[in-house]
Amino acid sequence: MNDMSRFSTPVAPRQQPVPREQTQELLDLRSAASAQIKPADLYTLADRLEAQARSFPQRPFLIYGTDVYSYAQVDAQANRMARVFYDKGLRPGDVCAIAMENRPQFFFCWFGLVKLGAVVAFINTQVNGKPLVHALQTTEAKAVVVGEECLDNLLSTEGLPDVPWWLIEDPENPHDRVLPACVDQSFSEQIARAADTAFAREVRAAITAESTTLLIFTSGTTGLPKAARYSHMRWMSSGDVMEVTMGATAQDVFYCCLPLYHGAAATSVTSTALRVGASIVVRRKFSVREFWQDVRRNNITVFQYIGEICRYLLNQPVVAGEREHSLRYMLGAGLTSESWQRWLERFGPIQVFEGWGATEANANLINVDNYVGSCGRVPDWSRTNLRLVRYDVESDTHPRDEQGFYQLCQPGEVGEAMGFIVNHPQIGGGRFE
Incomplete structure (x- = not known):
């Protein structure tokens, strides 16, 4: 210290x-x-996790109160999750949502999904009603992994997509309400029974680094939150x-x-x-x-x-x-x-x-x-690829030159930051995903 x-x-x-x-x-x-x-690399978040777990298996990765999970233990828990998700029918490219507060099980679910090549949509744990319906509809999630602590958000919302809810128990926030049929209350038991040995990489073998791995929602300051794509590479x-x-x-x-x-x-x-x-x-x-x-x-x-x-x-x-x-x-x-x-x-x-x-x-x-x-x-x-271009506050417009292009800001001028889009098969930075 x-x-x-x-x-x-x-x-x-x-x-x-x-x-x-x-x-x-x-x-x-x-x-x-x-x-x-590189965009075309056959390399994913799951590959990095597995490599680190092999390199230093006993090193602490997640610390939650008095609970400590090593890199090997996190990888093993993700293997369990991947097997159960696969048995439930998820396949590479499918979207699965996670509604859960910060705890180790969030990471286990997340990493388990990427092991089989699924796309993970992170759901704001503070929303219900229309924003929650919008989030699940726009991501086209085939299922929702829901922490017991977040059940009220879903139960209080009408019009949700007809998809299964896979319940992850939360000893800190037990729930005593009668749950609808879409909730798989035995999900945690299925995970506990699953093998924690290495999940077959062949399942995600075709997933490239430029493939989408996450859908992360914006804050929604200009309307309903929008899902931003995140590739493995990014x-x-x-x-x-x-x-x-x-x-x-x-x-x-x-x-x-x-x-x-x-x-x-x-x-x-x-x-x-x-x-x-x-x-x-x-x-x-x-x-x-x-x-x-x-x-x-x-x-x-x-x-x-x-x-x-x-x-x-x-x-x-x-x-x-x-x-x-x-x-x-x-x-x-x-x-x-x-x-x-x-x-x-x-x-x-x-x-x-x-x-x-x-x-x-x-x-x-x-x-x-x-x-x-x-x-x-x-x-x-x-x-x-970052540029600062002139911005007219009164008219809420960007002045243009005679050719119709934005004008670069000079020192002391009001401007707006923009990034020009880079589209190149060998370059990941500057892409708009």
């Missing part, structure tokens, strides 16, 4: 930007990492990129307190931890009271945030020893300059990777310089 008590003054009273060449060097490393997996590249960005290693411990149905927890945290063979501390829901206890108890080193979480933590009373912790990296979005500076002054010199992007976006930006208040910069525009 790092003793940060010696830092008694603001860490960054006034920052100077690092040299542009230094920033570009790291951005180039990120670009190279994102290109390791999901794994997220971990490849963050490995070189942070210098993540197997000794890191990631904190997963954001909901897994959200892209941040399901991609950045899980993909990076799996890539380097690190551990993930799983918490059902973010807790202000338990946050620092979790960090210290588990020696957590990496934390995925959204801006509101940091604000909640900063609003807590100051206590002794706040700088005595293991946290060294934070990655996320929405951290204001004021909160960022207060965070550093209060909790010590933690490197923050503030980013800009979207679940469905084909371009992104990230602050690799630890410069307070920034979500990143682009030293060399010729090395990215």
Whole structure:
């Protein structure tokens, strides 16, 4: 554990930007990492999981309270799941939804589905009614794996698609209601009886890296949530990129307190931890009271945030020893300059990777310089598909030149970030999936 008590003054009273060449060097490393997996590669998330389980079977992967699951144990549980899903009739390319809170069984179900080449649709555990009907209809899910803790959402919703619900028991939230016939209440028993030996890779042998593996819903700020496609390639590249960005290693411990149905927890945290063979501390829901206890108890080193979480933590009373912790990296979005500076002054010199992007976006930006208040910069525009184009706020339009093209922003002008679409058989980055 790092003793940060010696830092008694603001860490960054006034920052100077690092040299542009230094920033570009790291951005180039990120670009190279994102290109390791090719679209046509016969390589999937399941292949990476199985390889890591063979490489370090006893290393802790998931930590949930006092329960610890090694890489081999997670892989074995996923094998059980894959067999039961296959016996239920799921095949490569079929969509199966998961409605479950953060817990190890979420990962077991998710990884079991990818082992047989199915597409996994993550369902927001906070929705019911019309948004839930919309989610299941648009994904065309053939079944729903539902955690016992999420049953009320489905039971209170009319007009759901006529598909089976495969129930995963939750000892922390037992349900005592009479359930409809579509609910398979013996599903957990079937999993317990299934063999945990390696699931046949031949079942997914034709699945390429560019194939869709996840459907992750947007936040729905402009209407009903929309399902964004995530390929195996894009999901794994997220971990490849963050490995070189942070210098993540197997000794890191990631904190997963954001909901897994959200892209941040399901991609950045899980993909990076799996890539380097690190551990993930799983918490059902973010807790202000338990946050620092979790960090210290588990020696957590990496934390995925959204801006509101940091604000909640900063609003807590100051206590002794706040700088005595293991946290060294934070990655996320929405951290204001004021909160960022207060965070550093209060909790010590933690490197923050503030980013800009979207679940469905084909371009992104990230602050690799630890410069307070920034979500990143682009030293060399010729090395990215990201562009900033002029935007007229009053007319809500993008001015165009004489040829009808958007106009690039100049310093000090209002603009909008866009990513031009890259369509190339050997390049995964920049695609719009």
